[in-house]
Amino acid sequence: xxxxxxxxxxxxxxxxxxxxxxxxxxxxxxxxxxxxxxxxxxxxxxxxxxxxxxxxxxxxxxxxxxxxxxxxxxxxxxxxxxxxxxxxxxxxxxxxxxxxxxxxxxxxxxxxxxxxxxxxxxxxxxxxxxxxxxxxxxxxxxxxxxxxxxxxxxxxxxxxxxxxxxxxxxxxxxxxxxxxxxxxxxxxxxxxxxxxxxxxxxxxxxxxxxxxxxxxxxxxxxxxxxxxxxxxxxxxxxxxxxxxxxxxxxxxxxxxxxxxxxxxxxxxxxxxxxxxxxxxxxxxxxxxxxxxxxxxxxxxxxxxxxxxxxxxxxxxxxxxxxxxxxxxxxxxxxxxxxxxxxxxxxxxxxxxxxxxxxxxxxxxxxxxxxxxxxxxxxxxxxxxxxxxxxxxxxxxxxxxxxxxxxxxxxxxxxxxxxxxxxxxxxxx
Amino acid sequence: xxxxxxxxxxxxxxxxxxxxxxxxxxxxxxxxxxxxxxxxxxxxxxxxxxxxxxxxxxxxxxxxxxxxxxxxxxxxxxxxxxxxxxxxxxxxxxxxxxxxxxxxxxxxxxxxxxxxxxxxxxxxxxxxxxxxxxxxx
Numbered sequence: 133x134x135x136x137x138x139x140x141x142x143x144x145x146x147x148x149x150x151x152x153x154x155x156x157x158x159x160x161x162x163x164x165x166x167x168x169x170x171x172x173x174x175x176x177x178x179x180x181x182x183x184x185x186x187x188x189x190x191x192x193x194x195x196x197x198x199x200x201x202x203x204x205x206x207x208x209x210x211x212x213x214x215x216x217x218x219x220x221x222x223x224x225x226x227x228x229x230x231x232x233x234x235x236x237x238x239x240x241x242x243x244x245x246x247x248x249x250x251x252x253x254x255x256x257x258x259x260x261x262x263x264x265x266x267x268x269x270x271x272x273x274x275x276x277x278x279x280x281x282x283x284x285x286x287x288x289x290x291x292x293x294x295x296x297x298x299x300x301x302x303x304x305x306x307x308x309x310x311x312x313x314x315x316x317x318x319x320x321x322x323x324x325x326x327x328x329x330x331x332x333x334x335x336x337x338x339x340x341x342x343x344x345x346x347x348x349x350x351x352x353x354x355x356x357x358x359x360x361x362x363x364x365x366x367x368x369x370x371x372x373x374x375x376x377x378x379x380x381x382x383x384x385x386x387x388x389x390x391x392x393x394x395x396x397x398x399x400x401x402x403x404x405x406x407x408x409x410x411x412x413x414x415x416x417x418x419x420x421x422x423x424x425x426x427x428x429x430x431x432x433x434x435x436x437x438x439x440x441x442x443x444x445x446x447x448x449x450x451x452x453x454x455x456x457x458x459x460x461x462x463x464x465x466x467x468x469x470x471x472x473x474x475x476x477x478x479x480x481x482x483x484x485x486x487x488x489x490x491x492x493x494x495x496x497x498x499x500x501x502x503x504x505x506x507x508x509x510x511x512x513x514x515x516x517x518x519x520x521x522x523x524x525x526x527x528x529x530x531x532x533x534x535x536x537x538x539x540x541x542x543x544x545x546x547x548x549x550x551x552x553x554x555x556x557x558x559x560x
Numbered sequence: 561x562x563x564x565x566x567x568x569x570x571x572x573x574x575x576x577x578x579x580x581x582x583x584x585x586x587x588x589x590x591x592x593x594x595x596x597x598x599x600x601x602x603x604x605x606x607x608x609x610x611x612x613x614x615x616x617x618x619x620x621x622x623x624x625x626x627x628x629x630x631x632x633x634x635x636x637x638x639x640x641x642x643x644x645x646x647x648x649x650x651x652x653x654x655x656x657x658x659x660x661x662x663x664x665x666x667x668x669x670x671x672x673x674x675x676x677x678x679x680x681x682x683x684x685x686x687x688x689x690x691x692x693x694x695x696x697x
Binding site for chain 1: 591597600623625
């Protein structure tokens with residue numbers, strides 16, 4: 133006796149026709165990077181050929197034009213986060229900003245202490261930087277996160293001691309989009325005279341960030357996550373209450389107040405500045421639209437599929453961000469089935485290390501759900517029609533793969549998968 | 561990562577998807593892998609008791625496209641083979657046929673394990689059945 137599962141012809145990969153108004157493939161991986169906004173590109177273009185001057189050239193109009201572009205950008209970035217222009221240092225991107233902030237503080241405040249606090253769900257730019265510092269005699273506490281992806285403020289309080297010089301906790305997570313209680317963290321740090329750095333790469337331009345009100349001392353910023361160009365970023369470095377000092381990690385011509393030498397990437401910086409100006413103008417409206425699309429996607433998927441789990445807090449979350457685990461379906465196979473949609477997965481199969489996402493594992497949901505996760509990053513250029521198409525494709529592909537899944541079959545038979553003695557467990 | 565045409569073909573049109581009665585004496589079931597590792601394969605064979613030929617094979621797989629393709633191919637290959645012939649299928653044959661990249665070799669290993677587990681299960685059932693058969697005479 134056998135039961136055959138018919139795979140409908142319509143579910144094959146390449147046969148899908150785009151619905152009215154939808155152009156395939158659809159990009160919905162805006163946590164990874166965003167396209168450059170046309171308004172940003174337009175502002176950048178003159179700085180390649182016409183105004184190509186080195187912003188450090190003080191003696192001719194070419195240099196002055198470059199400097200003007202840079203300083204306008206500096207003002208725009210500062211304004212977006214409530215900072216002073218002198219507090220913005222340009223870098224090559226958020227990874228460099230994270231390195232500069234953490235290593236810069238570690239070296240500068242070595243006399244004061246050697247303890248750094250971060251969280252297990254941080255970006256590798258922070259985690260690997262901290263790991264390197266451990267080799268040089270620094271002590272690092274990696275705070276766990278709760279089920280919703282947020283750190284427990286009591287854990288942070290307990291972790292702080294008289295040797296703590298830096299707390300580095302990201303503003304919003306790149307995988308699950310959850311927003312940490314940054315204001316409260318900043319307050320705790322300032323009460324204890326500890327410097328607070330936040331990797332705000334995913335947050336700036338998406339949600340309001342105010343470095344003064346939130347007691348942020350250092351903030352990493354990236355251009356390409358907010359419709360600016362790649363290869364440019366910034367670090368906010370507080371200048372008063374308290375004045376934060378950092379050692380440079382790149383030495384040279386003394387650019388950027390000696391904190392980051394190297395000829396400035398003028399077109400990139402101009403682009404980052406414009407991206408900030410647009411974000412400032414459109415944020416309220418845009419975040420509302422993003423959250424609407426995100427919720428639409430969630431509701432459509434969850435309305436049709438059972439055993440679908442949202443990873444991370446829904447309440448404290450970036451507007452365009454949705455990370456879902458589809459039980460009994462492996463993430464990479466799902467990506468393969470929706471190959472005209474660009475999203476990403478926390479599945480081990482999509483990573484070089486064959487380890488599932490450490491962020492999802494940290495939530496304690498179990499490796500199986502990490503393998504089954506998909507990250508949707510809705511951005512400025514996504515439309516409602518695209519969201520509907522994505523939801524439909526995801527639903528039909530999950531349904532198809534569940535028919536293929538022995539786990540789904542076992543679950544339907546009432547077998548608790550946690551009780552099964554898996555043959556593969558011993559070898560891993 | 562790009563997939564070979566054969567992997568895509570098996571993913572889009574998996575062969576022999578389904579389940580057979582795991583309690584049937586002629587059916588051997590192999591369940592290998594673990595959800596935590598991202599791959600679980602269930603492969604079932606139905607063996608003709610007088611010829612030892614695998615007449616039917618079915619699979620269900622939780623795993624990436626390469627895992628689905630490996631198990632789909634495995635069911636195709638074991639069908640029509642005797643149990644001993646099927647045991648001779650090696651994971652590297654699957655790797656070759658599907659042009660699996662090095663990071664996906666474990667998928668082929670799992671498929672080979674699934675074949676062995678299914679045959680092992682069937683053999684166990686045969687042995688368990690033997691004494692009963694003797695007594696009946």
